[in-house]
Amino acid sequence: MARVRVHQHVNPLSPYFRQAPTPVDVTSAFADPAKPLLLDIGCARGRFLLRMAEAEPGWNYLGVEIREPLVEEANRLAAEAGLTNLRYEFCNAMIWLDRLLEGVPACLLQKVTVQFPDPWFKKKHAKRRMVNKELVDAVVAKLAPGGMIFIQTDIEFLAEEMFELFRANDELTEQPTETNPFPVKTERERAVEEKALQVYRTTFIKNS
Ligand SMILES: C[S@@+](CC[C@H](N)C(=O)[O-])C[C@H]1O[C@@H](n2cnc3c(N)ncnc32)[C@H](O)[C@@H]1O
Secondary structure: OOOOOOOOOOOOOOHHHHOOOOOOOHHHHOOOOOOOEEEEEOOOOOHHHHHHHHHOOOOEEEEEEOOHHHHHHHHHHHHHOOOOOEEEEEOOHHHHHHHHHOOOOOOOEEEEEEEOOOOOOOHHHHHHOOOOHHHHHHHHHHEEEEEEEEEEEOOHHHHHHHHHHHHOOOOEEEEOOOOOOOOOOOHHHHHHHHOOOOOEEEEEEEOO
């Protein structure tokens, strides 16, 4: 089946994307809501989580994406694959991640990934970047003690900007890594690898 066509970027500051999302209800999202949760922020077509949900079924997987048609397509593909541990949500994560996650029980969220987010290269567009202090605070507020955040990008200035935002949170301890700790690569990671571009990565652990 043809892949759904979407705009390459949407402006997260436009009124449509300022609408609040409905908080995720893990009891209706997942067949077994007690499984540990992995959250992928800016999941695009969601193929990383689709493969992870098949490879490591002992977890639940939540993908967050601002381009709504991709979310609809990804949920359809998950249903067709019979995966009951995978859900995608339409959400502008730079504004609304805390609202989306407010009903997620404490200690359930154990892994978070931010992989190759849109850089919005121009200085005048810096406010459109997904990773901001609000997103970091929302992630850290929900992450279980000992939980892990994995971040990677091929854009050096964006890596430094993101890493600094997470480093500024004193509930996190950085554990630098040169490798992806997951058995699956995102679509963007594979594209970047094919071009032999450098990838900047790090992880953070929430203090106990
Ligand atoms: C370059 S793509 C990378 C997708 C995927 N993580 C990968 O590595 O293949 C970045 C994704 O983040 C999404 N995104 C950008 N800003 C967002 C926001 N504020 N909230 C949620 N998703 C966002 C974009 O729509 C896009 O799908």
